[in-house]
Amino acid sequence: MLNQDLSLMTARKYDVLVIGGGNAALCAALTAREAGASVLLLESSPREWRGGNSQHTRNLRCMHEAPQDVLTDAYPEEEYWQDLKKVTGGITNETLARLVIRDSSHCRDWMRRHGVHFQPSLSGTLQLSRTNAFFLGGGKALLNAYYRSAGQLGVQIRYEAPVDRLELRDRRFVAAYIGSERIEARACVVASGGFESNREWLREAWGQIDGQWIADNFLIRGTRFNMGVLLKFLIDAGADTIADPTQCHSVAIDARAPLYDGGICTRVDCVSLGIVVNKHAARFYDEGEDFWPKRYAIWGGLVARQPGQVAYSVIDAKAIGRFMPPVFPGEKAKSLPELALRLGLDERAFVSTLANYNSACRAGTFDHAVLDDCHTEDLTPPKTHWARPIDTPPFYAYALKPGITFTYLGVKVNEQAAVHFSGKASSNLFAAGEIMAGNVLGKGYTAGVGMAIGTAFGRIAGAQAAAAILEDAQRAAA
């Protein structure tokens, strides 16, 4: 019965086929449907895992000229653009970036119409209260609202429908395949995310150290369903690409986090309050270089380059109550040698690293809210701020591993979100979300930009796909 329904559903030729089930896909599907197109959405995951990385998100970076409901002060276009330029080191496309920025100033009314609610910045993230609108209940609540709205509007949704290839003719989309099932549509939006769940691909991208695949020790913070199948297909089919194929956004997360879908709660926020050592009990980077929100994203890469891709964040009792409580309790010990034992580190090396660090700390006025004057002297690497001796028991430590957030490699698009082949735009194949985010965010990251790109380009792609059908119809009639 079910199979029959499904085949009936796909036997029909839809106007717009949307591939993916995260934020970008839903934005595209809703917009195309609003424009009058019939829409089929294919999500590779089962229903309970739907929504890709978007289910783990919490906020959207929004341009605004004056205080708005949940946003304080103002965040004008120019400042947003400068921030993007800075974090990407200029690896961005200004036209597309400004498109995203401007869209972020008014997309929230549309989001609300589809049932999304916003809340002020969460406790502990005051630094984002001006720039980022938080989703009430997080990304999964946002997706639930979008899926409900899509259902009400008559978008057809299929779960457990992983597309493995497309049929293209002269840069035009003809059909998509799930195994041997062929699904035709007049236009297509690919919103199937990056390739961060594909461990083979990550291996290739990161290579080996000491005969060991670096990526084998990576944890994936988001979904297990972003295998990059369509990204790879499009690249092989000659689509133009963008951004560094070997780069990904990664942060240092609790080593006990699950292999996939650990999400936000596995982060460890006490790095700048103590020191970090590798498995030889040696420090390797300035833990107090800058404010944690500005530095957390470099630690994934730093840990990835340490032996065994593991490190340990060590603090003492003075730090408790100053950082977001971690999801797993830390190793706790009454003395430093005991802590070394619990971590399985060489006791002598550990104690001597701490002794060196402690004696290098120059007393100052500790203030975690500013770049204070507590720093080390004659220590390599130095700790330039918030350096206080680790001397007050109990001591705590958290093992860290690199956690991959997303990959940068994507397909090149224009302002219409059209996929390009040898510099020429397709007239009915569009891309949105992480699969094209590299056009705007070629490297680096700043909170809330992923959803801003997916929302802007999802809506553009949906509208363009619907418009492409109309053009075709008019051409046929003429």
Place this chain on the structure above:
Amino acid sequence: MRQLDALATEARTLAIGVPPLGPGEAEVARQMQICNACRYCEGFCAVFPAMTRRLEFGKADINYLANLCHNCGACLHACQYAPPHEFAVNVPRAMAKVRLQTYGEYAWPPALGGLYQRNGLTLVLALAGGLALFLLLAMMMNGKLWGEPLAGNFYRVFPHNLMVSMFTPIFLFALLALALGVRRFWNEVSPGDRVKDAPGAAVAEAAQDALLLKYLGGGHGQGCNEADDAFTLWRRRFHHFTFYGFLLCFASTSVATLYHYLFGWVAPYALTSLPVLLGTAGGIGLLIGPAGLLWLNFGRHPLHGDDAQKPMDRGFIALLFLTSASGIALLAWRDTSAMALLLALHLGVVMAFFLTLPYGKFAHGIYRSAALLKWAIEKRQPSRLQLGSE
């Protein structure tokens, strides 16, 4: 006095150490540690903001948070770590399990706390007992249950004094038991906080949150979850029908009592009299509300709440429904031969209701109000934590 209380609690904690957590409580502590690192649900209700003021979750914190939770379901559907995720976060279920335990643990007298565990059976037995009692009484006193119309004069079936002497002690006992239970609860979750020292604004806010059921609004005012992730205001509405219907019925009885003792006006009262009007309005509310709540209860998403609590929920709802249905039937047929029988049935149900009042679902309102008051007091105090994050 305040310090003394605090000192006493501290001394107790020192003497017996940190009270160990039962499996239900340990599960809440586990989930709260995940939520506290995530916090996405902060805007839904008071539970999460109260959680963020803590780093660790002891028994008292857990019992407090469990009773603050309204089981609205929002944080389950929004949770990225809900089953089938290996973290298996289901806050409403974990809270519901502990909630049921807290009612039993704080119940007075403690020996009767066990009645919560097999509450369906408790209710059925109380109902059967109440019905049997009044049917037998009616038979004994009148020789029959069916007789010539008595023009609505209940006291010809059961003399007024008899009814007063049966219901007053049971009602007073119920009040006492509930009051002592919630007092124990308060002393444990809020040691050192004396209710009478609470800021007026906090008391007013707690009262408003309880009376308007703020936290069945989902944080956005569109309601709570029932069968799926869509929001609906029907639970709040049906609960209002139930609660305010109950209050109107209670008001009807109180006015009638005043009429009787103050003015010597004896029942039956005219259909347009205040007691009958209040009672009818309340009775209708108490029909619509429980019927609606029961209907919603059967349609609830299978992951919501605690299955073990369903007999208690449904039994209580059914009892409320029977109370109003039998009351309205009595009003409708009070001038017929069925009156004596209907009166015996109604009184039997009401008796069962009052008997089980301190040992059933009714307690949730009392404990939740106390938790809301604690939250209203607590949120006005500065937090000790200065947490920073990415």
